[in-house]
Amino acid sequence: xxxxxNLDIMLATRKMRSKDLAEKIGITTANLSILKSGKAKAIxxxxxxxxxxxxxxxxxxxxxFSPEV
Amino acid sequence: MxxxxxxxxxxxxxxxxxTPFILITLLAIPYILFVDNSxxxxxxxxxxxxxxxxxxxxxLLVTKMVSYLILIYCVYxxxxxxxxxxxxKVFDEFVLKNFNKMGVFLVVCSxxxxxxxxxxxxxxxxxxxxxxxxxPFLLCMGMFFMVLSEIFKISRNMKEENDLTI
Numbered sequence: 001x002x003x004x005x006n007l008d009i010m011l012a013t014r015k016m017r018s019k020d021l022a023e024k025i026g027i028t029t030a031n032l033s034i035l036k037s038g039k040a041k042a043i044x045x046x047x048x049x050x051x052x053x054x055x056x057x058x059x060x061x062x063x064x065f066s067p068e069v
Numbered sequence: 070m071x072x073x074x075x076x077x078x079x080x081x082x083x084x085x086x087x088t089p090f091i092l093i094t095l096l097a098i099p100y101i102l103f104v105d106n107s108x109x110x111x112x113x114x115x116x117x118x119x120x121x122x123x124x125x126x127x128x129l130l131v132t133k134m135v136s137y138l139i140l141i142y143c144v145y146x147x148x149x150x151x152x153x154x155x156x157x158k159v160f161d162e163f164v165l166k167n168f169n170k171m172g173v174f175l176v177v178c179s180x181x182x183x184x185x186x187x188x189x190x191x192x193x194x195x196x197x198x199x200x201x202x203x204x205p206f207l208l209c210m211g212m213f214f215m216v217l218s219e220i221f222k223i224s225r226n227m228k229e230e231n232d233l234t235i
Contacts, residue, residue: 031235041233 004064007036010055025050070155077151084148087141094134101130125192129185136182139174140207146171160225168218175211179204 011021022032027047034040035047048059055062146167153164183204 027235034233035235039233040235041230043235047235 001038002066002068003038004066005035005038005040006062006064007032007051010057010061014055016055021051021054024054073151073154077148077155080144080148080151084141084144087144091138091141094138098131098134101127101134125189129189132181132185136178139178139181143171143174143178146174160221160228165218165221165225168214168221172211172213172215172218175207175214177211179207179211182207 011018018032018036019029022029025047035043043063048062051062052059150164150167150171153159153161158164186204
């Protein structure tokens with residue numbers, strides 16, 4: 001998929017664990033793992049809003065478009 | 070799920086009652102093909118009594134029996150599909166494949182049941198009666214199961230998409 005999720009980088013820069021983020025935004029660690037691995041087909045605005053609030057960042061910091069070669 | 074259990078019971082009972090018929094049919098096919106039985110059997114096809122059992126008549130009887138065997142196999146497949154429904158595996162690959170398989174078998178069955186009968190009526194009975202009988206119904210059922218398989222495929226994709234929306 002040409003949409004890349006940079007959640008790993010954001011978590012590393014903020015020294016936050018996946019489990020803590022999942023707890024903060026109210027989703028399961030399994031779902032967060034799907035999102036991190038890029039297997040997710042879609043993301044709800046409410047989830048994106050919660051992630052941005054928890055990590056204090058913009059949606060563009062998390063999602064990136066990279067055209068497929 | 071109560072209705073599903075009732076349906077599964079009916080299909081299972083049908084399957085149990087049809088099992089001896091498989092054996093009888095498998096024994097009857099070589100008997101019809103290789104034994105001269107014109108004096109012993111009183112066979113009617115499409116309301117027309119068969120007096121002489123020649124090669125085309127034998128082939129007609131065999132195709133009819135094969136089509137009945139296919140129908141019994143479809144009952145078995147349907148039972149297996151209902152088993153998956155009971156286990157809540159509605160969108161399993163097995164269900165999708167077997168709905169399509171059932172559809173194809175029913176369509177094939179409708180043709181191998183209908184066409185030889187019509188041909189036999191034309192050449193032997195010398196009167197053709199067009200009736201909305203069992204074979205068009207089978208054709209419709211077959212097509213329905215094929216469409217159902219496609220719908221299940223679409224539903225599975227939608228479910229996957231829904232499950233992967235975070």
